[in-house]
Amino acid sequence: MSMHLKQLLSSAILRDLAGAASFRRGEEYAADGHVTGLAVDGDRISARVLGTDEYRVGVWVASGALEYDCTCPVGRDGDFCKHCVAVGLVWLAEESPDGAGSRRRKPGAPRVVSMEEIRSFLGRQDRATLVDLLVDHAMEDEGLLDRLVLRAAREAVGGPDLARFRAVIERSLYTGEFVDYDSAGGYAGRIADTLEEIPLLLGEGHADAVVELTEYALGQVETAIGYVDDSDGHLGGILERIQEIHLEACTKAPPEPVSLARRLFAVELRSEYGAFHGAAATYATLLGSTGLAEYRRLAEEEWRKLPALGPGADDAQRWGRRFRLTQMMEVLARLGGDLEELVAIKSRDLSHPYAFLQVAELYRDAGDHDRALEWAERGLAAFPARPDGRLRQFLAQEYHRRGCNDEAMQLIWSDFLGVPRLDRYQLLKEHASRVGAWPSWRERAQSVLRSGPTQETSRPLPDSWRAAAGRAELVRVLLWEKEVEAAWREASGGGCPEDLWLELARLREADHPEDALGVYQRQVEAMVSRTGRTAYEGAIQLLRRVRKVMRRLGREEDYRQYLAQLRERHRRKRSFLGMLDAARLA
Numbered sequence: 093m094s095m096h097l098k099q100l101l102s103s104a105i106l107r108d109l110a111g112a113a114s115f116r117r118g119e120e121y122a123a124d125g126h127v128t129g130l131a132v133d134g135d136r137i138s139a140r141v142l143g144t145d146e147y148r149v150g151v152w153v154a155s156g157a158l159e160y161d162c163t164c165p166v167g168r169d170g171d172f173c174k175h176c177v178a179v180g181l182v183w184l185a186e187e188s189p190d191g192a193g194s195r196r197r198k199p200g201a202p203r204v205v206s207m208e209e210i211r212s213f214l215g216r217q218d219r220a221t222l223v224d225l226l227v228d229h230a231m232e233d234e235g236l237l238d239r240l241v242l243r244a245a246r247e248a249v250g251g252p253d254l255a256r257f258r259a260v261i262e263r264s265l266y267t268g269e270f271v272d273y274d275s276a277g278g279y280a281g282r283i284a285d286t287l288e289e290i291p292l293l294l295g296e297g298h299a300d301a302v303v304e305l306t307e308y309a310l311g312q313v314e315t316a317i318g319y320v321d322d323s324d325g326h327l328g329g330i331l332e333r334i335q336e337i338h339l340e341a342c343t344k345a346p347p348e349p350v351s352l353a354r355r356l357f358a359v360e361l362r363s364e365y366g367a368f369h370g371a372a373a374t375y376a377t378l379l380g381s382t383g384l385a386e387y388r389r390l391a392e393e394e395w396r397k398l399p400a401l402g403p404g405a406d407d408a409q410r411w412g413r414r415f416r417l418t419q420m421m422e423v424l425a426r427l428g429g430d431l432e433e434l435v436a437i438k439s440r441d442l443s444h445p446y447a448f449l450q451v452a453e454l455y456r457d458a459g460d461h462d463r464a465l466e467w468a469e470r471g472l473a474a475f476p477a478r479p480d481g482r483l484r485q486f487l488a489q490e491y492h493r494r495g496c497n498d499e500a501m502q503l504i505w506s507d508f509l510g511v512p513r514l515d516r517y518q519l520l521k522e523h524a525s526r527v528g529a530w531p532s533w534r535e536r537a538q539s540v541l542r543s544g545p546t547q548e549t550s551r552p553l554p555d556s557w558r559a560a561a562g563r564a565e566l567v568r569v570l571l572w573e574k575e576v577e578a579a580w581r582e583a584s585g586g587g588c589p590e591d592l593w594l595e596l597a598r599l600r601e602a603d604h605p606e607d608a609l610g611v612y613q614r615q616v617e618a619m620v621s622r623t624g625r626t627a628y629e630g631a632i633q634l635l636r637r638v639r640k641v642m643r644r645l646g647r648e649e650d651y652r653q654y655l656a657q658l659r660e661r662h663r664r665k666r667s668f669l670g671m672l673d674a675a676r677l678a
C-alpha cells in the first residue's frame with residue numbers, strides 16, 4: 093500500500109522530526125500567520141514562510157516516505173526546520189479543522205490552495221490559452237525557459253539539436269563575477285534541473301548524443317567551480333551525476349574504444365576535481381583490450397617523464413598531476429594483478445616514510461614477509477630524524493611474528509619515548525603483554541611519564557607547557573587503568589590540568605568529599621576570575637556540586653558563608669552576580 097501525506101504527517105511526527113524547541117517555534121510561526129501561499133497537489137505541499145527572511149518550503153511523499161526541503165540555512169543542512177513544522181501544522185489544521193493543529197490558529201490565517209481546482213481549471217482551457225500561459229511564465233522564469241528550450245531541442249526535426257543543448261548548458265553555468273556561498277545552492281539547483289534534461293535523450297535512442305553532451309557539461313562545470321564558493325560541495329555532486337549519466341549512456345551505446353580511452357585519459361589527468369577518477373577500472377569492459385592498451389600507452393608515456401623521488405625529495409606536482417598519474421598507473425597495475433608492477437609504481441616516490449610502509453604492506457598482504465620486513469627496515473633507516481610511528485608498529489608486528497621479541501619491544505619503546513602519551517602507552521602494553529613482560533615495562537613507562545616529558549624523549553617541550561601539564565599523561569594513564577587513588581597521588585604530587593582535576597574529584601567525591609570540595613572551590617575561583625559567560629556558567633555548575641557535597645556533610649552554614657565570601661570577592665562582576673542570583677544557589 094502506498095503511503096500518503098495523511099498517514100505520514102501528524103503533530104507528533106512533526107515534533108519528532110524537528111525536536112521540541114524547533115517544534116515550539118514552528119507552532120508560533122503557524123499561529124502568527126507566517127505561512128502564506130500554501131498549495132497542495134496530491135501528496136505534495138509547497139508554501140512560503142516569512143521568518144527572518146523569506147523561505148520556500150516543500151513537503152512531499154516519495155517512495156512511501158516523507159521528504160522535505162526549506163531554503164533557510166537549517167533546511168539547507170538537511171534538518172527539519174521550524175518553517176517545515178509551521179507548514180505542516182497549517183496543512184494539518186486545514187485538513188482537520190477540529191484537530192489539534194488548529195487550536196492556536198488565528199482568524200485570517202492562510203487558506204490552502206488545492207491544485208485540484210487549478211488542474212480542473214486548466215483542463216477547461218483551450219490549447220492557445222495554455223500555450224500563452226506557459227510562454228508568459230517562461231518569459232519570467234529562466235529555469236522554466238531553459239527546460240522548455242531543451243524539450244523543444246530534443247524534438248528538433250532531423251534529431252536533437254545539440255548546439256542548442258550546449259548553449260543552454262553554457263548559459264545555466266554562467267557565473268558572472270563570482271557565485272558566493274549564499275547563492276551557490278540556488279545556482280547549483282538550476283544547473284541540476286537543466287542537466288536532468290540530458291538523460292531524457294537516452295530513452296529516445298540518442299545515447300551517443302548524451303555521451304557528447306555530458307563530456308561537454310563536465311568541462312564546463314569544472315571551469316565554473318573556480319568561480320563559485322562551493323563549500324557545501326553542490327557542484328561536486330553535479331560532477332558525479334554527470335559521470336553517472338555518461339557511464340549509463342556509454343553502456344547503452346558503446347563508443348569507439350580508442351577514442352573513448354583518449355578522452356577519459358585526458359579528463360582524468362587534467363581534472364582537479366576527480367572527474368573520471370579510476371576510469372580504467374570503471375570503463376574496463378567498455379574499453380576492452382584495445383581501449384585499455386591505448387589508455388595504458390598514454391599513461392605510461394606521461395609516467396616516464398616523472399622524476400623518481402628519493403627520501404626527502406619534493407615535487408611541486410605531488411598532489412596534482414603526479415598524484416593523478418600515480419593513481420592511474422596503480423589502477424592499471426591492480427587490473428593486471430601484478431604485484432611487482434605495483435611496487436615499482438609506489439617506489440617512484442619514496443620521499444616520505446609512509447611510502448615504504450605501503451610497499452611493506454603490499455608484500456605482507458601477499459604473504460612475502462621477508463620483503464615486507466626489508467622494506468619496513470629500509471623505511472626506518474631512510475628517515476632517522478623523522479621516524480614514522482606506523483612504520484615502527486608494522487616492524488614490531490613483523491618481529492613478533494618471527495619471535496624476535498626484544499627487537500619488537502625496542503621499537504615500541506622508542507615509539508613511546510618519542511611521544512610519551514596514553515595512546516603509545518596502550519600500544520606498549522599490547523606488545524609487552526604479548527611477551528608476558530608488562531609489569532616491568534609498565535614500571536619503566538610510568539617512571540618516564542612521572543619524570544616529565546623531556547627526560548628520555550626526543551621532543552623537548554617549553555617549560556611553561558610542562559608546568560601546566562604537570563603529570564597529565566601519567567594521570568591519564570592511571571585513570572585509564574582505573575587506578576584512581578594512584579592518579580590522585582600523582583596529580584597532588586606533580587599537578588595536572590583542570591579537566592583531569594575535575595575528573596578525579598568526581599570519581600572520588602563519594603569517598604573523599606573534602607578532597608573533592610577543595611578541587612571544586614579552586615576551579616570555581618579560577619573560572620570566575622577568567623570572566624565571560626561560558627566561564628561563569630561553568631562556575632555555577634560547579635557551585636551546585638559544592639552545595640550538594642556540603643549539604644551531605646551537614647555543612648550548610650559553611651556553604652552560606654562560602655557563597656557570601658565568593659560574592660564579596662567578586663562584587664564587581666555584576667553579570668556573574670546576576671547569573672548567580674538567577675541560579676538560586678543560596
Ligand SMILES: [Zn+2]
Nearest residue numbers: 162164173175
Ligand atoms: Zn527553514
